[in-house]
Amino acid sequence: MPATKKSSADLTAAPKRQHKAEAKAAAHPHGKVRPLTRIQREKQDVILEAALEVFSMHGFRGATIDQIAEVAGMSKPNLLYYFPRKEEIHRRLMAALLETWLAPLKEMDATGDPFPEIRSYIRRKLEMARDYPRESRLFANEMLQGAPRIIEMIELDLKNLVDEKAQVLLGWMDEGKLARTDPYHLIFSIWATTQHYADFDVQVRAVLGPSRNGEGRFEDAARYLEQLFMHGLTPKPAGR
Amino acid sequence: MPATKKSSADLTAAPKRQHKAEAKAAAHPHGKVRPLTRIQREKQDVILEAALEVFSMHGFRGATIDQIAEVAGMSKPNLLYYFPRKEEIHRRLMAALLETWLAPLKEMDATGDPFPEIRSYIRRKLEMARDYPRESRLFANEMLQGAPRIIEMIELDLKNLVDEKAQVLLGWMDEGKLARTDPYHLIFSIWATTQHYADFDVQVRAVLGPSRNGEGRFEDAARYLEQLFMHGLTPKPAGR
């Protein structure tokens, strides 16, 4: 359960064919569109990893190419050889991020039972907050700024997925397997409580104090959230 | 229930005597430390209000003095006459913010009953997310960046307050009035779920769609959270 570094390998590695070609064509003033070379692939990954580090802390405007280049261990012009503009790096990061971010919700299975399903959804989200805190912060940063660069994806992909899963939740409620409540706000509350441990990590650490700061705090959080949601969503026996 | 503009009046108006003097002394190269003039007070408020707007969207590094000056309706040098450095503005904002931010928790009364107390704590926090979204985002931005400028306040004032209220919660649990659970994570979950509606506003709006976007969404959220926490924290009758 390593929570540090290298964590974005899977994220940065899946940028969607189309984008690759795009980036390539843009990155290289030379005419032809060729497959990426080994060095191109490696360096792009190094850059995206560094960019994740910097963007997730300072947001788009607050991050500088110099900074990213330094973290990536290369010169600024060299970095710009791979990604001709700052926005391009951010775009690639966000595109990959959204995929990863929605994956856990996608797994929630309508044919399963609500409590195991919701419980493991919470677990997965909490694990992501633990293992990919920078991704969580990158996302949060974008949201805070009004999501200018991903608003369409939010309004399409994300909204559709949530709509679909809200239906699943409503189904469970109709079957009396889940307390009747607002499925959208239910999903929001799971997002909020789990991502909190990545986004407000400093605060959580400061409040818990040095004594409770091992990875154990995630176990405690998991236990607490499980209790909260399982109790909170247990259906009342019809009457009263 | 106005949720827009002018909302920071009370925030920016309470900068703590000591700070005022400090700011004054620093702002004016002239020797003596005099009480603030009317214009100074007014303009400082205008600037802080503008700075709140800008900092809350772009974070400290992403915000520029020019931007703040423009929103404040004055020239950059003029603004710098009142606050000689960018950091100073941010510091003032954060100091006032922390006060306001912790107020609701402070009100949680040990002599009251847990459910009404917790319920109204949630209400108050949700109202703050609705009425002071910029303040919430300002705070979130600082957290995302690792709280570099307020870490001491977090580790002292905030931690102490939370420790104190955690004891209150534990007391209620001992009396069997509240489900036994981790009081710290309980507080975190209230923070997370309520602030989510300010910090991730774009996402919430996008997901709920145009139909559910009136202020009514806060009522829905309040109802949902109330249900979640009230059910989730109801103590089980001893056995089992």
Add this chain to the structure above:
DNA sequence: CTAAGTTTTTTCCAACTGGTCAAAATTCAG
């Protein structure tokens, strides 16, 4: 009204920003 104090504007600056370009260094296919 006037002079001292306050506020605002104009001009300026050095450092930093995102980004360009051509030359140099390196890699790699044949």
Add this chain to the structure above:
DNA sequence: CTGAATTTTGACCAGTTGGAAAAAACTTAG
């Protein structure tokens, strides 16, 4: 080993950034 393609570097640029300085404009107490 060689020549073409790729990668890296150094020098550079125009625009922006936080901030300084000083003079001009405005308030205000007496």
